[in-house]
Amino acid sequence: MSRELARRIAFTIGALLLFRLGTQIPFVGMGATSLSFPAEHGGRFSIFALGILPYLSAAIVIRVLSLVWQGLNLLEKSGERGRRSIARYTLILTLLFSTFQAYGYASAIQTIPALVPDPDDWPVLAATASIVGGVFVLIWLSEQITRYGIGNGLALILSAGFLVAIPQNIAGIMDAVRQGAISGNVALGHAVFWVVAVVMIVLVEGARRNIQVQFAARNVGTRQLPTRDAMLPIKLNSAGYLIPVTVAPWIFFLPLAFAGFILGGDHPLVAAAYRHLQLGQPAHMILVSIAVFMLAFIYTAYVVDPEHTAKSLARHNGTIPGIAPGEATAGYLDRVVSLTTVVGAVYLTALQLIPEVFDLYGIGLPYSMVVDGGAALVVVCTALDIKTQVRDVSLTNPGGVRR
Structure with missing residues (x-):
């Protein structure tokens, strides 16, 4: 393994560990309250409660607008200056989306007595600001991964969110099988299905x-x-x-x-x-x-x-x-x-x-609306992209010349 590849892998692992650490930091107003909830709910009360989805939604809206708005389409294809303008519009739209979602989320939590015993003292605006800040921290972190690490930062953060849920989902399914709530044959059928599905995704994407x-x-x-x-x-x-x-x-x-x-x-x-x-x-x-x-x-x-x-x-x-x-x-x-x-x-x-x-x-099964075909596709494509980048970095000298 080349020194450059090792550095990029180490940087990516460190960035993803920071992402996981952020999912354990409660946003303003939660304090120690969120720590009393089960681990699977911890991320919902963290500064990364919204994840990277507001940014992805904004990027999708901009991309859809470029399909129907010729001016935006030409701006996107006008070179580096146009791409910087598109990136700026995407961030502005992300701020609007994340503020709207974070305010609604913080306001909804205010109505849950188990979380907020005294609604009058609940800092809705402070909670909103910390959640919005978490979204922009993730955007920055994903850009750093893309620039200095291995793989696409946005895809890696999305994939990490899917992958960390798999052990918990498997444990829940096994517990449901033991209790007789789910047939063992159904659980085995799902396991075989997903193995076949992943193989098919790899074949089609390649x-x-x-x-x-x-x-x-x-x-x-x-x-x-x-x-x-x-x-x-x-x-x-x-x-x-x-x-x-x-x-x-x-x-x-x-x-x-x-x-x-x-x-x-x-x-x-x-x-x-x-x-x-x-x-x-x-x-x-x-x-x-x-x-x-x-x-x-x-x-x-x-x-x-x-x-x-x-x-x-x-x-x-x-x-x-x-x-x-x-x-x-x-x-x-x-x-x-x-x-x-x-x-x-x-x-x-x-x-x-x-x-x-x-x-x-x-x-x-309990995971079917979380780990679905889209999640499998994102994870597989992320892995294929990492494989390609690892090969390219391994075959490239420090000066940028192919071996």
Whole structure:
């Protein structure tokens, strides 16, 4: 192991230990009260109570806006200055989201007598400020991991939150099996299912549709580069997971919330719609699945732009054998990406359906709404990213030159 790799791994481990330490520090107003609660609830009363989710939500909102707002899209693609502006807007939106959530959280705790014996003296604003501060500490910590450690900081912090819950979930399932509340065969079936699911995620995330590209000979300064062949890889799942699955419920819940505001939450139609759109209900499963499938195509079209790729190939004298440059190349790439995305969209839809299908058939376990297909995908992709970075750092000299 190289010294640089060891330093990066040590830094990442230290940063993650700081994250876990922060989950044991109660936010302002809790004091020793939170220490009397079971360990599984400790993080809910810490300065990291909201985790990194407000920042992820803000980033997703900015990304969705860039899909429909041309000005924001151009700003994002305008270079380093544009990316800094996007980062600033994301932080501002994170501040709004986290303040709103933290205030609601602190106000809700105020109504729990077991936590707050004297509500009149409960420091709501101080608690809100400490929780919001915790969100920004996590943002800073994730950036440090990405810059000086191994892996993507945001993904590592998310994965750490999922992974630390697994031993507790396993212990709870074993206890439920001993008490007869859960069948041992069901628990064993879940174990086999998740092993198979992780293997499938690894295979799909590593799968590529390689398109052969030929680059003509060209002169670069005094050098002449010969004709060479290359591969243009297209992932089966170019849309990722967070944006399709996070945005999908917004498509029908936002109009429903607007209808509730206009007609009233107790209106029969609004109440019936909310009832049928609860997790595990067939209507919710069907609508969310359709939305995830469509969003996978929409976001893939944004991430993998055939026209931009065709123009880039033309600028570098690159052609696809048997395909004319320009519009023909763009059309060919569009067809390949569309067919590839069908597989990726089905894959994403199946992952987000896992916990609801388990509950629908009465075979769910206590973890099924926490460690679901999305959590497994985040953890596996984080591990694959770490593997790639470890290999790259190991094969790179201190001067940045490949061995």
